Amino acid sequence: MYAPPVQRLITELSRLPGIGTRTAQRLAFHILRTEPEEALALADAIQEVKDKIGLCERCFNLADGPLCTICQDARRDAGLICVVEEPGDVIPIERTHEYRGRYHVLGGALSPIDGVDPEDLKISELYARVAAGSIREVVLATNPTTTGEATALHIAAALRERTPDVAVTRLASGLPVGADLEYADEVTLGKALAGRRAL
Numbered sequence: 001m002y003a004p005p006v007q008r009l010i011t012e013l014s015r016l017p018g019i020g021t022r023t024a025q026r027l028a029f030h031i032l033r034t035e036p037e038e039a040l041a042l043a044d045a046i047q048e049v050k051d052k053i054g055l056c057e058r059c060f061n062l063a064d065g066p067l068c069t070i071c072q073d074a075r076r077d078a079g080l081i082c083v084v085e086e087p088g089d090v091i092p093i094e095r096t097h098e099y100r101g102r103y104h105v106l107g108g109a110l111s112p113i114d115g116v117d118p119e120d121l122k123i124s125e126l127y128a129r130v131a132a133g134s135i136r137e138v139v140l141a142t143n144p145t146t147t148g149e150a151t152a153l154h155i156a157a158a159l160r161e162r163t164p165d166v167a168v169t170r171l172a173s174g175l176p177v178g179a180d181l182e183y184a185d186e187v188t189l190g191k192a193l194a195g196r197r198a199l
């Protein structure tokens with residue numbers, strides 16, 4: 001129906017989350033109408049982010065070098081690790097200004113039905129960090145969803161066995177059940193952090 005290059009662009013756009021075929025077509029026609037330099041700025045931004053951004057070798061947050069900005073910051077409390085599912089979950093917790101420790105980004109949540117097992121996430125790397133010592137507390141801030149809860153319980157059980165001296169806490173309730181951390185407001189999330197409980 002379309003010239004192959006146009007069809008290719010529509011196909012690529014429709015792979016993006018939340019973009020159906022009709023929206024992909026609309027975006028493709030928008031791109032076709034815009035000035036070359038404007039459209040190429042998008043291509044260039046994608047290229048740059050893929051070239052320059054990787055994962056922090058310590059906490060697996062997004063980083064433009066070996067360590068992310070949080071791990072590089074010597075003022076952060078190195079005895080505290082907050083475990084989250086995705087790099088996007090670090091931002092709302094930072095916005096609360098309630099947390100001064102470091103992070104550990106799992107890269108998802110356990111979901112055996114979808115084939116996500118412990119070895120698919122950065123879980124063994126977390127155990128290694130905690131076992132290396134100087135960690136007082138691990139705050140499990142996975143999402144209050146079925147998979148997020150299952151992940152928190154799995155990690156809590158393993159940590160209790162491996163490193164019984166380290167406190168393991170979970171965000172207090174008050175977070176809407178079934179919601180993503182990413183969409184929680186700062187006040188609710190700040191309270192959930194302040195009221196975290198032992199797990």
Ligand SMILES: [Zn+2]
Nearest residue numbers: 056059068071
């Ligand atoms: Zn890091």
